[in-house]
Amino acid sequence: MAxxxxxxQNGLLLSQAAFVAGSFAPAAGGRLGAAGAAVLVAALGTAxxxxxxxxxxxxxxxxxxAETRGGxxxxxxxxxxxxxxxxxxxxxHHAYATVLALGGFVSTTGSRSVRQSHAAHxxxxxxxxxxxxxxxxxxxxxxxxxxxxxx
Numbered sequence: 001m002a003x004x005x006x007x008x009q010n011g012l013l014l015s016q017a018a019f020v021a022g023s024f025a026p027a028a029g030g031r032l033g034a035a036g037a038a039v040l041v042a043a044l045g046t047a048x049x050x051x052x053x054x055x056x057x058x059x060x061x062x063x064x065x066a067e068t069r070g071g072x073x074x075x076x077x078x079x080x081x082x083x084x085x086x087x088x089x090x091x092x093h094h095a096y097a098t099v100l101a102l103g104g105f106v107s108t109t110g111s112r113s114v115r116q117s118h119a120a121h122x123x124x125x126x127x128x129x130x131x132x133x134x135x136x137x138x139x140x141x142x143x144x145x146x147x148x149x150x151x
Contacts, residue, residue, distance in 0.1 A: 008058050009143070015050035016140045022047060023133040027125060051136075056081070092135055099127040 103123020
């Protein structure tokens with residue numbers, strides 16, 4: 001395996017771990033202060049940006065690794081990547097909507113204002129902390145098992 005693929009794998013896992021850890025920080029609420037919140041947003045944004053760059057850059061590495069094992073699966077690998085990315089995006093939105101619904105969140109239209117319950121506020125918090133962390137942790141578990149040189 002090329003050094004580059006291994007470095008991307010490790011970089012992806014590191015950024016996923018940073019994203020999971022940082023996802024729980026908003027639970028601290030106002031205790032972070034403005035400066036702490038700005039640092040948190042910058043760290044999470046950086047981790048997310050790295051996730052968005054490393055993952056697709058590894059598809060060609062997986063294709064090359066498959067070809068060195070005697071199989072040409074470029075189309076299949078790209079298809080699986082596209083399908084899982086689309087499914088993950090859809091599942092994330094549905095999971096967040098489900099958490100909001102379970103919390104009793106009430107949506108509004110126009111300028112109408114609605115007072116949200118404590119459970120709805122908790123649903124909002126869980127939806128932006130636990131839900132992304134769980135999805136990312138599942139992706140990390142798979143990524144640890146499936147390295148570009150052996151998938």
